[in-house]
Amino acid sequence: MRVRFAPSPTGALHVGGARAALYNWLLAHGPGEEGDDTPGTFVLRIEDTDRERSTEENVAQILDALEWLGLQWDEGPISQLGNTPRHQQALQQLLDDGFAYHCNANADDVKAYKEKHGAERGFRGEPDADGAVRLHVPDEGRTSFEDAIRGETSFPNASMDDPVIARADGSVLYNFAVAIDDLDAKITHVVRGEDHLSNTPKQLLVFEALGETPPKYAHLPLLHGPDGKKLSKRHGAASVQELRDAGYLPEAVNNYIALLGTGFAADEEFFTMAQMAELFRLERVSKSPAVFDEQKLRHMNGRYLRELSLDELTERLEKFTGKSGLRGAVEISREKIQTLADFWPLAGFLVDGPVDDPKAFQKVIGAEGGVQTLTAAREALAATDPFTVENIEASLRELVESSGLKPGQVFQPVRVAIAGTTISPGIFESVALLGKDRTLSLVDDALIKAV
Numbered sequence: 001m002r003v004r005f006a007p008s009p010t011g012a013l014h015v016g017g018a019r020a021a022l023y024n025w026l027l028a029h030g031p032g033e034e035g036d037d038t039p040g041t042f043v044l045r046i047e048d049t050d051r052e053r054s055t056e057e058n059v060a061q062i063l064d065a066l067e068w069l070g071l072q073w074d075e076g077p078i079s080q081l082g083n084t085p086r087h088q089q090a091l092q093q094l095l096d097d098g099f100a101y102h103c104n105a106n107a108d109d110v111k112a113y114k115e116k117h118g119a120e121r122g123f124r125g126e127p128d129a130d131g132a133v134r135l136h137v138p139d140e141g142r143t144s145f146e147d148a149i150r151g152e153t154s155f156p157n158a159s160m161d162d163p164v165i166a167r168a169d170g171s172v173l174y175n176f177a178v179a180i181d182d183l184d185a186k187i188t189h190v191v192r193g194e195d196h197l198s199n200t201p202k203q204l205l206v207f208e209a210l211g212e213t214p215p216k217y218a219h220l221p222l223l224h225g226p227d228g229k230k231l232s233k234r235h236g237a238a239s240v241q242e243l244r245d246a247g248y249l250p251e252a253v254n255n256y257i258a259l260l261g262t263g264f265a266a267d268e269e270f271f272t273m274a275q276m277a278e279l280f281r282l283e284r285v286s287k288s289p290a291v292f293d294e295q296k297l298r299h300m301n302g303r304y305l306r307e308l309s310l311d312e313l314t315e316r317l318e319k320f321t322g323k324s325g326l327r328g329a330v331e332i333s334r335e336k337i338q339t340l341a342d343f344w345p346l347a348g349f350l351v352d353g354p355v356d357d358p359k360a361f362q363k364v365i366g367a368e369g370g371v372q373t374l375t376a377a378r379e380a381l382a383a384t385d386p387f388t389v390e391n392i393e394a395s396l397r398e399l400v401e402s403s404g405l406k407p408g409q410v411f412q413p414v415r416v417a418i419a420g421t422t423i424s425p426g427i428f429e430s431v432a433l434l435g436k437d438r439t440l441s442l443v444d445d446a447l448i449k450a451v
């Protein structure tokens with residue numbers, strides 16, 4: 001099986017593109033089709049013929065996103081633009097063989113043609129000596145193929161316009177370049193988004209005109225958000241870069257995307273890439289749109305985070321935050337975070353000191369009895385020895401008992417004193433991690449601030 005991912009580098013790699021890349025990667029690493037013994041190969045082609053939008057930064061961004069996901073390609077990246085001489089040669093061949101013709105018809109001519117022959121009738125041009133190049137579409141019959149996901153898919157030739165395959169200046173167009181490049185790369189399966197479905201008959205006609213066997217095609221249904229609308233930024237992180245910045249792990253992203261409408265498991269099961277490659281079948285991909293729900297990804301990501309060893313998670317968090325010495329803070333936070341980005345707002349104070357949250361301070365320590373309780377808590381903590389999680393908990397609970405206050409009324413002022421705000425990992429664990437000296441000095445700071 002030889003498959004490819006062929007992004008146009010016009011911006012970030014979107015979730016839909018990542019899905020196409022992943023499914024191709026899984027196919028290349030899977031068992032292959034029965035009777036097909038070509039080794040699995042994943043080809044990366046950069047469709048960089050749009051010179052204005054295909055910047056080097058955009059290409060780098062896509063390669064970076066694929067690498068982050070671990071979707072390593074076996075061949076490429078092939079530059080589509082680099083294949084220009086071959087495109088020209090194939091174009092000339094079609095002109096010479098009478099499968100294509102120059103034609104000066106413009107949009108108005110096409111419109112006039114439709115008015116005369118009916119909107120359903122595909123445009124047929126008059127050959128000229130120069131002008132753009134159009135491919136002849138037969139008037140009879142249908143252009144059909146067996147889509148691995150959608151089944152038999154067929155377009156009546158009579159209603160297809162003769163497609164423009166090269167501009168008057170000789171530069172070739174997308175549908176032509178793609179067919180030639182897939183042919184030359186010996187692609188056996190084209191797996192791409194459903195937005196390309198209407199391009200497929202044009203590409204098939206190019207193969208036919210060249211007398212070549214086309215690859216098999218599979219068109220992935222669109223991705224929707226949980227509200228049933230086409231997936232977009234409104235639904236949250238929409239590109240791989242945004243997912244990375246939002247603190248998702250690449251393995252969780254791959255796992256979640258692999259399960260979207262592919263029918264091999266419920267949407268929360270864990271799989272390694274190798275297992276997914278083993279199980280993935282194009283034929284089982286659902287025909288209806290798949291729903292990308294970031295909340296489900298968050299949930300799965302949280303489970304992935306908790307599966308990592310403490311060392312591994314610490315390493316990833318240190319890389320993500322750019323901070324070091326996080327191990328202790330990670331240990332007491334790991335049950336409470338779902339993404340790498342959740343960590344710092346929860347536990348950053350353990351490393352960088354309390355945050356500034358005047359509202360929380362006022363509400364908890366500035367409230368009636370706040371200073372008094374914090375003073376009593378300071379005494380209890382000062383007397384705690386050794387300063388372990390268990391002893392800290394016992395001391396503070398004793399204070400709850402003796403004061404007749406609610407647990408929260410005792411714990412919350414301590415929390416705000418050490419964290420500056422009302423969120424933190426477990427209070428006893430946090431206090432123990434900071435140590436007695438540091439905790440008492442933070443409590444003192446808070447008491448001074450309160451009077």
Ligand code: GLU
Nearest residue numbers: 006007008047178192196
């Ligand atoms: N370059 C096209 C795109 O990014 C994909 C072409 C294809 O997969 O055939 O939408």
